[in-house]
Amino acid sequence: MITAILVDDEPINNSNLNALLSKHCKEIKVIDTATSVDEARSQILALKPDVVFLDIEMPDKNGFDLLKSFQNPDFAVVFVTAYDSYGIAAVKFSALDYLLKPINIEELKNTVKKIKQSLVAKKQHLKLDNLLHLLAHPQPYEDQKIALATQKETHLVPINEIVRCESSNNYTTFFLTNGIAHVISKPLYEYDEMLSPYGFIRCHQSHLVNKTYVLSILNEDSGYLMMSFTSKKIPIAKQRKAQVKESLIVNKSKAGDIHRHFL
Structure with a gap:
């Protein structure tokens, strides 16, 4: 509109x-x-x-x-x-x-x-301006932004402020740390590939989460993730359960490195 x-x-x-x-x-x-x-x-x-x-x-x-x-x-x-x-x-x-x-x-x-x-x-000019700025001024992860185009305007959102993404048909809703939600008319799979290098996990066909904000794994049904900034349980698809746990839990070798670092 x-x-x-x-x-x-x-x-x-x-x-x-x-x-x-x-x-x-x-x-x-x-x-x-x-x-x-x-x-x-x-x-x-x-x-x-x-x-x-x-x-x-x-x-x-x-x-x-x-x-x-x-x-x-x-x-x-x-x-x-x-x-x-x-x-x-x-x-x-x-x-x-x-x-x-x-x-x-x-x-x-x-x-x-x-x-x-x-x-x-x-909207396209805003996206291009953002791309050219990023190419000219490489930024660390905490400063990276993604362009989210809604019907009203294009929002430039810091990636580290995205808690999770949820799909509904060909729409994706981005839930942010400040409580704001942006509905984008693009399917979730487009953002899966884009955000996975920044610590996002596709735990379910309809859910993509920022593992920074995962608090716990509930062992109910095939499993659920409890996230910061929401009380909603995010489902884990049965076929993705092992991959999600592996992504979230520090493996033994890394744990040993961390242990030696603090000795």
Whole structure:
């Protein structure tokens, strides 16, 4: 779902656009409307929309004044106005698109397609920026981050803050040490290969855990893992039980090395 704020000094215009989006562009969710620049700025800061449909000509301050008030706007902009003469200025402000009133349905649909393409590109750029940064500045494990793209935004999450991952069909939920959970529209196997070098264990078809946060192994059924930051028992698949225990329990040779180190 793409979130949007509608800004027009005429409330009826906001209502009409909201109705058009609701009927013809269901992937857009209008989360608020504003009738002034100051009101719009407050709403944008609080709600962080993906896109702002912005009237240009308004009393006191216009749409360009709103954009100038943001040092680095992180939302897409679609200008909606009755004045074609603003077109060049809108392009200079790098608006995603430009709609003339009264709004044509097909033009609105095309604009929404551009919004979707823009948001996908934005997520890809964030992932690429993260990759280039890691290549240019190699980091120790505790500083490594993974890009998790949700419908709303791409989160750059430190790997050592991931407690566990749980799959449901083609979705994977990441549970973090701060209690936040991110639902990602990718299957678990993609992250299994990616995270296994960082101490993650695939204990079950639906579960990938960070062994740093494993507290104990319960000998019930085929076995369960008890984890930090959750009271949920994480099942161990019968065929994976030996592999999981081997990964978690220090073997004798390592135990001997540790013993000698402390003597």
